[in-house]
Amino acid sequence: MDQLDAVLATIEQRLSFVKTDPIDWRQLVLGFSWVVCLWESYLLLRQYPLYSKREPPPALAKYFNADVFAKSQDYGRDKAKFSAFSNFYRLVFETLQLQSSTFYPWAWDMSGRTLALVGYGPEYKISQSVVFGLLLMFISMIISLPLGIYQTFVLEEKHGFNKTTPGLYVADTIKGALLGVALGGPFLAAFLYVFDWAGDRFLPYLMTLLFTFQMVMVIIFPTFIQPLFNKLSPLPSGELRTRIEALAGKLRFPLKHLYEIDGSKRSSHSNAYFYGLPWSKHIVVFDTLIKQSKPDEVEAVLAHELGHWYYQHPTQFMLVSQLHIFTILAAFPAFRHSAPLMRSFGFSEPIAANPPAILSFLLYQMVLTPAEAILGMLLNAVSRRFEYQADRFACELPTRLKDDDMRGVGARLGRALIRLHVENLSTIWVDWLYSAYHHSHPTLTERLRALERYGGEPLDKAAKDEL
Numbered sequence: 084m085d086q087l088d089a090v091l092a093t094i095e096q097r098l099s100f101v102k103t104d105p106i107d108w109r110q111l112v113l114g115f116s117w118v119v120c121l122w123e124s125y126l127l128l129r130q131y132p133l134y135s136k137r138e139p140p141p142a143l144a145k146y147f148n149a150d151v152f153a154k155s156q157d158y159g160r161d162k163a164k165f166s167a168f169s170n171f172y173r174l175v176f177e178t179l180q181l182q183s184s185t186f187y188p189w190a191w192d193m194s195g196r197t198l199a200l201v202g203y204g205p206e207y208k209i210s211q212s213v214v215f216g217l218l219l220m221f222i223s224m225i226i227s228l229p230l231g232i233y234q235t236f237v238l239e240e241k242h243g244f245n246k247t248t249p250g251l252y253v254a255d256t257i258k259g260a261l262l263g264v265a266l267g268g269p270f271l272a273a274f275l276y277v278f279d280w281a282g283d284r285f286l287p288y289l290m291t292l293l294f295t296f297q298m299v300m301v302i303i304f305p306t307f308i309q310p311l312f313n314k315l316s317p318l319p320s321g322e323l324r325t326r327i328e329a330l331a332g333k334l335r336f337p338l339k340h341l342y343e344i345d346g347s348k349r350s351s352h353s354n355a356y357f358y359g360l361p362w363s364k365h366i367v368v369f370d371t372l373i374k375q376s377k378p379d380e381v382e383a384v385l386a387h388e389l390g391h392w393y394y395q396h397p398t399q400f401m402l403v404s405q406l407h408i409f410t411i412l413a414a415f416p417a418f419r420h421s422a423p424l425m426r427s428f429g430f431s432e433p434i435a436a437n438p439p440a441i442l443s444f445l446l447y448q449m450v451l452t453p454a455e456a457i458l459g460m461l462l463n464a465v466s467r468r469f470e471y472q473a474d475r476f477a478c479e480l481p482t483r484l485k486d487d488d489m490r491g492v493g494a495r496l497g498r499a500l501i502r503l504h505v506e507n508l509s510t511i512w513v514d515w516l517y518s519a520y521h522h523s524h525p526t527l528t529e530r531l532r533a534l535e536r537y538g539g540e541p542l543d544k545a546a547k548d549e550l
């Protein structure tokens with residue numbers, strides 16, 4: 084504990100200028116917004132011309148017929164245009180919010196007045212903070228609403244993926260908002276309470292709170308939250324179920340439930356994943372994946388997923404996320420009582436002198452934007468490494484398990500990936516820098532080449548005819 088205190092004291096010392104120097108943090112954050120937006124636009128400019136290519140890369144030419152390739156290029160081009168527009172749209176609102184020095188003080192004031200309506204005065208700081216948090220969430224929901232509607236009912240609709248009805252969309256939006264209030268409200272209150280209660284020694288307590296919250300979410304998500312949006316039903320017995328259960332058994336994967344999820348209710352994009360506690364895991368397969376692929380291909384996809392489990396990739400990501408939270412919280416004390424930070428966002432002197440935790444934390448988060456963008460890129464690099472590792476795991480299964488049934492699993496995985504790409508009309512030509520920033524998975528070409536290397540099995544020649 085003493086060592087932790089020493090480290091924290093050093094960090095605060097190094098960052099002491101935050102409390103004293105009259106830096107215009109608001110203009111700085113505005114500048115960051117522009118830099119991130121320009122950077123993302125630059126990446127789109129690199130990627131965009133690739134949608135005009137008339138043929139797939141040679142390695143894929145045999146799997147993508149002209150029609151599918153043209154459709155995927157069209158879809159990619161439309162998505163890129165939409166991204167460019169969304170970037171610009173968000174930038175306009177961010178600029179409006181940051182350019183005025185009254186937006187955040189107004190929102191804070193508004194929350195206080197709302198609370199006064201029900202008879203609570205400014206001494207109820209945590210309540211006011213929760214109302215403030217919900218107000219900002221509500222504003223950002225309203226701003227994003229047109230983008231979401233366009234994406235679902237125009238973009239996805241045009242390319243044949245949308246299965247969401249307007250009624251379902253409205254229900255989803257309302258449920259999402261209510262869930263935000265029901266979970267976000269108490270969580271935020273607890274978060275702020277720890278600041279008040281623990282004073283400057285908040286770090287270990289907040290880490291514990293955040294970790295507990297993550298664990299509780301892992302437990303309640305499948306039981307209470309997911310059923311609000313989707314129906315999970317046990318995967319019916321048959322070839323697929325038998326195959327998955329056998330594979331899980333051979334790998335000693337603690338499979339508790341095997342579900343099929345009605346992803347087709349909203350979209351025809353497909354997927355499969357697992358989750359749960361170390362001793363009790365659940366596998367979920369999208370009904371769309373089952374419909375689009377053969378049982379032995381779905382099995383290969385799950386062999387890849389179980390590779391993630393075998394190498395403990397989710398746990399590693401969780402450790403990275405704890406480290407991330409630790410770093411953010413460790414540097415926060417310097418910003419916690421920074422009057423210049425509060426002043427630059429237009430807050431009055433009494434608030435600048437003694438800022439509520441939620442305000443300093445929110446502004447601090449905004450200052451961190453560029454660092455978060457870089458971190459996202461690093462996490463994508465790690466994630467891509469994990470994807471290769473899981474692919475290799477699947478390819479090595481026949482030797483690992485000394486099991487003839489698993490022969491050709493690498494080739495099947497390759498076929499499944501191609502099929503997923505074809506069905507989802509995923510982009511095939513990808514700029515490396517664009518991909519490094521945006522993608523958590525290697526491109527299809529990269530993965531197929533790697534699969535041939537790991538498995539030593541060239542892709543099935545018949546694959547083309549089957550697709």
Ligand SMILES: [Zn+2]
Pocket residue numbers: 387388391470473
């Ligand atoms: Zn994966």
